[in-house]
Amino acid sequence: MWSKIWKNRVEFYPYASIYLFWFLGSFVSSLRVQNRPGIVALGLITIPSILLITIATIKTYRKLPGELRHSGVCDADDVG
């Protein structure tokens, strides 16, 4: 799985960058906020967006060519 992702890593760049943006800009930064109780829990509000990004990531992964194709052996899809 990881080698498949690594070989096609460019496909995941937009997801990586938006996850990174969310993780550093919101999650990690929220841990530093002192005088506002609930600021970390407020992150739950972003669930719809994170869900969409995760679905897109999974769909992209599923669309990737199979491992066998890289070794020169045809998939069943390739026939005909």
Next chain:
Amino acid sequence: MSHAYNVSASVDFDRKFSIIAFGLLIAVIIFSTYLHHFQPHILNVPSNTNVASWKMTPIEHTWIYDRMNAAELEKVKTQGIPGTDFFTMLVYLGLSLFGTYLCFSHAKKHYSYRMAALFLIGSFIFTGLQETLMILSGRFWMGGGQIDPNVWGSYWFPQGLLWFFETPVWVCLCWFIIAYSCVWVAKQVFPALPLWSRALIGGLTAMVIDLWEDPVLTSPEHMKWIWAKGDHIGILGIPHGNFLGWFFLIFWFVILWEKYLPLCEKRRGAGKGTLAFVGLILISNIIVLAILIIEGHIMIRVFPQGLHIPPLSWDW
């Protein structure tokens, strides 16, 4: 996975376009950076170290003031805005450049070099100019008391190493990253939807992310941007116009890039089509500003006493 609306242009044109477009952008960034750091009096840039010197928007007139306790206020008054040291600002720039590299590489693979470059440059100019228009209109025009300061007082970014007019370069690059990623996500999840629907979902995806990010990054610990009081409607302690802006900028830019750029190039050729695309961006900046001002005036009439979600008594 190339797309039918790829812009076909010669390598020679791509090279000329890159030299001119990126050259102009770099020239504006150098000039703006010089103006911001070395001639701050020209654009009345608020001081990062001496908060007491804020004349146009005293700290008592900012949204952050209501969120600070006495110790935090004293700290800002004595030590200035946090995160304005060279190293921290270099980290913001570095991270945003890294994200830009990732999205640009992806766009280049799936569209073309020039479509990727036009997304980067177009979103950079569109959002950077829009932020600058809002910052300066607030600073000199509305917050400056020339017309109704209740639409929005003003806001500004205190932390930036390089600047595009009055918007830090790292902010412009983050706009590119967010816009490109969210619209790509919408395209993957809902591939059958027409462009307008995908742009809508992309804009909403970005706006929902900002519902958490803005309250966090405008807290006293971060102060990535500072809001002057003005907007009557607050959502999670942030002026509502901010969230409208997030949605609208991404929604509209994607329409311009995916629908009107290929249309302009088809009708006018590569060179003139690109110029027409930039012209559309500039016109859109003015229209977005006008829409936000009109919407602000309408909301003042609809909610003359103001509206805060959640209520102010919740300390948000």
